[in-house]
Amino acid sequence: MTASAGLYVHLPYCRSRCGYCAFVVSTDDSSRGEYLDALVREAALLAPEAGGSRFDSLYLGGGTPSLVPSDELGRLLAGLRGSFLFEDDSEVTLEANPEDVTVQLRDVWIRAGIRRVSLGVQSLQDAELSAVGRRHDAAGALRALDRLAGAGLSISADLILGLPGQSAHAFRGNVEGVCAAGVDHLSIYLLETEKSRAIEDDRRAHPERYLSDDEQADAWLEAGETLAARGFTHYEISNWARPGREARHNVKYWTRAPTLGLGVSAHELWRERRRANVSALSAYLMSIRDGRRPLALDRPVSDGEATRERIVLGLRLSRGIPAAEVESWIGQQGDPRLPGDYADWRAGGVLTQEEGRLRFTEHGFLVSNEVLCRFV
Ligand SMILES: C[S@@+](CC[C@H](N)C(=O)[O-])C[C@H]1O[C@@H](n2cnc3c(N)ncnc32)[C@H](O)[C@@H]1O
Ligand code: SF4
Secondary structure (H helix, E strand, C coil): CCCCEEEEEEECECCCCCCCCCCCCECCCCCHHHHHHHHHHHHHHHHHHHCCCEEEEEEEEECCHHHCCHHHHHHHHHHHHHHCEEEEEEEEEEEECHHHCCHHHHHHHHHHCCCEEEEEEECCCHHHHHHCCCCCCHHHHHHHHHHHCCCCCEEEEEEEECCCCCCHHHHHHHHHHHHHCCCCEEEEEECCHHHCHHHHHHHHHCHHHCCCHHHHHHHHHHHHHHHHHCCCEEEECCEEECCCCCCHHHHHHHHCCCEEEECCCCEEEECCEEEEECCCHHHHHHHHHCCCCCEEEEEECCHHHHHHHHHHHHCCECCCEEHHHHHHHHHHHCCCCHHHHHHHHHHCCCEEEECCEEEECHHHHHCHHHHHHHHC
16 A cells, blocks of 8 residues: 555534534433543454554544543544554644633643644634534634644634625635634635525525525635635635645545544545445444444445546545546546537636646636536
């Protein structure tokens, strides 16, 4: 195996569920002790398969990993290091919610080996935050960013575009506010309203509270310009980074580098097999108690699928992928409309080619879903 591998660990516990969120989370943390032990046992089950593979990224995602008490987090990290071989300069990311961040906890994280914190800011407008049930306000998010700063951590923030009641002006302020707070990396997600029945219903009943698709597109392009002017590179559809601060772990997903995943709902790509764990906490715990990995999916990826995945995932990155690979794939599909559409996407400035690599333009990213769904 050539590329170093990445390890994802899912920590599903949250204090409450936010209005828009469909991730696998639990607001009952009574099983947390058993779950953390189970993660270490799952790591041990996987260790023989990982063999001598070297890992250079670890991503603790959730859920709310910042809720895990520091002594339990320390035991978890020690257990993972006992099963997998991590490079000294590994990127170790922890997802955090603003209301959890204290200077003491930050220092505990650093001592435990955390190098990067991804903070769920979502917005810097109190009304937008309370509309989706966030437990922090704007001042709380800025306070958390301030507490994280200046200690050598790489700091990332998540923002959501399209929140209920959000104006283009307010979104602009959110982007400028997190930039001014000194983040190294920013993820901007378009609100996926279909993930929440309540938000979907609200949008139908009160469409005037939501930015239209065109307004969202303008706000997104403007955010890109603001970020470029402040030294950020737009390196993936939803992600911007200062030089050298791209999320190494996430880039593995878009480049099909080997990854393993531990915990409920974790996904992985390992030796050209795609596997996923069960999403139910009880089923996960029961399976680990029985000494088995709780796989809900385990299937080989054929060569054809791998090529298609390289195209669809690789085009999410601004560096794109070799145009020759896309053209050869299109040639093999026998779809009489595809070559013409491909020519139109290029002539229309949706896709562009530089030094043999094909990539979306900034405007092209806005219609990337329509293009990428033709590669299935
Ligand atoms: C796995 S969540 C965990 C983040 C962390 N627990 C928090 O709430 O701050 C990662 C990110 O996904 C984004 N997200 C979750 N649900 C979303 C949705 N329905 N639409 C758009 N973005 C969403 C949010 O920006 C969130 O910060
Ligand atoms: S957004 Fe974060 S805190 Fe809110 S429910 Fe999802 S994972 Fe939990």
